[in-house]
Amino acid sequence: MSSSDKKSKRKLHQATNVVHSGRDPHANFGFVNPPVYRGSTVLFPTVEKLLKRDQPYVYGRTNTPTAKALEEAIAQVEGGEATALTASGYQAVSTAILAFVSAGSHILMTDSVYHPTRSFCDKMLSKLNVETTYYDPVIGAGIEGLIRPNTVLIFTESPGSQTFEVQDIPAIAKVAKKHDLWLLLDNTWASPLYFRPFEHGVDVSIQAATKYIVGHADAMLGAITSTARAAPHIARSKDLMGVCPGSEEAYLGSRGLRTLATRLAQHQKSGIEMANWLENRPEVARVLHPALPSHPQHDIWKRDFLGASGLFSIILKPATPAQLAAMLDGLKLFGMGFSWGGYESLVIPFDPSGYRSATKWEAEGPALRFHIGLEDVDDLKADLEAGFKRLGAAR
Ligand SMILES: Cc1ncc(COP(=O)(O)O)c(C=O)c1O
Numbered sequence: 001m002s003s004s005d006k007k008s009k010r011k012l013h014q015a016t017n018v019v020h021s022g023r024d025p026h027a028n029f030g031f032v033n034p035p036v037y038r039g040s041t042v043l044f045p046t047v048e049k050l051l052k053r054d055q056p057y058v059y060g061r062t063n064t065p066t067a068k069a070l071e072e073a074i075a076q077v078e079g080g081e082a083t084a085l086t087a088s089g090y091q092a093v094s095t096a097i098l099a100f101v102s103a104g105s106h107i108l109m110t111d112s113v114y115h116p117t118r119s120f121c122d123k124m125l126s127k128l129n130v131e132t133t134y135y136d137p138v139i140g141a142g143i144e145g146l147i148r149p150n151t152v153l154i155f156t157e158s159p160g161s162q163t164f165e166v167q168d169i170p171a172i173a174k175v176a177k178k179h180d181l182w183l184l185l186d187n188t189w190a191s192p193l194y195f196r197p198f199e200h201g202v203d204v205s206i207q208a209a210t211k212y213i214v215g216h217a218d219a220m221l222g223a224i225t226s227t228a229r230a231a232p233h234i235a236r237s238k239d240l241m242g243v244c245p246g247s248e249e250a251y252l253g254s255r256g257l258r259t260l261a262t263r264l265a266q267h268q269k270s271g272i273e274m275a276n277w278l279e280n281r282p283e284v285a286r287v288l289h290p291a292l293p294s295h296p297q298h299d300i301w302k303r304d305f306l307g308a309s310g311l312f313s314i315i316l317k318p319a320t321p322a323q324l325a326a327m328l329d330g331l332k333l334f335g336m337g338f339s340w341g342g343y344e345s346l347v348i349p350f351d352p353s354g355y356r357s358a359t360k361w362e363a364e365g366p367a368l369r370f371h372i373g374l375e376d377v378d379d380l381k382a383d384l385e386a387g388f389k390r391l392g393a394a395r
């Protein structure tokens with residue numbers, strides 16, 4: 001899409017936006033997809049232009065047309081002013097936080113955050129004399145009580161990694177605004193389609209594009225989308241740290257984005273069906289899925305989100321490690337591995353009790369995180385049914 005079309009395209013439905021944003025086929029000889037520009041050196045036609053850096057692209061690290069096409073597309077779809085791509089979702093987290101802190105700063109971090117984000121705070125920010133206070137993810141407006149004179153940002157992730165607490169982002173945004181703090185959100189679970197961060201007062205939205213945007217488990221990629229006020233800080237942080245995505249990865253992100261709305265609708269449908277089915281299994285104590293009425297923050301999810309992706313957790317009734325292994329090791333369709341957001345179903349066991357610090361993780365039995373992929377749900381149920389049988393037979 002040419003930039004002059006951008007404004008009018010913003011009014012289109014999101015399923016149309018993901019197909020058309022960040023593309024201008026006729027600028028590429030009519031080829032539908034933006035091509036992969038690989039490169040480090042970018043030549044200048046004159047010394048004057050070189051000295052003034054007077055052209056759209058100056059060096060492979062600072063940007064390429066391939067990355068820029070996806071940046072424009074995500075900014076438009078997520079509703080922010082600008083997007084900066086990074087080499088991974090984790091790098092999007094670290095680049096975004098480092099954009100706003102300096103030695104002596106204090107930040108507020110949700111206790112339910114993706115564990116490597118926690119490690120970044122505990123092992124890297126601490127070295128830079130930046131202090132982190134973890135807070136209860138469901139604290140809402142109560143977060144005001146944790147603000148100190150040197151607090152600079154509030155980091156949220158909703159729902160929380162693995163444990164799926166839904167945060168009251170509008171209430172937290174109100175506090176952030178009152179105290180002039182930056183509000184950051186890891187919006188990966190909802191993707192740019194199912195939560196509109198900038199309509200809820202968020203300044204910076206982080207996507208592990210590795211998940212649903214790439215969508216095929218074949219590339220690492222991150223995206224930081226921000227408001228006009230936050231964008232220059234993000235751009236500077238990205239530049240100073242030499243953050244850049246690979247061209248091939250940016251291309252795969254663009255290609256994945258085109259089918260995001262369709263894939264996500266199916267992940268949502270199958271995910272809710274599987275969550276309901278699991279909720280009725282005798283082996284399951286609880287299901288942690290924001291779209292289920294049994295979820296403690298279901299009302300907040302209903303109020304703020306536009307949908308649910310395919311990732312949720314369950315707590316089993318008490319089971320031995322041998323029973324759990326019998327169930328998981330024999331699964332045929334559910335793969336076991338980290339990450340999610342691809343087309344395939346996945347499962348991992350998890351236990352946050354060892355690292356939570358502001359809240360206590362209490363579970364009746366072992367916890368499992370599921371990603372429901374694009375397979376037929378009857379086949380997925382049969383796979384799990386056989387797994388539950390093995391669990392019941394083991395000791
Ligand atoms: C919520 C969330 N944020 C960030 C990341 C990091 O993304 P990446 O694996 O691309 O570094 C992940 C990865 O699992 C994640 O689940």
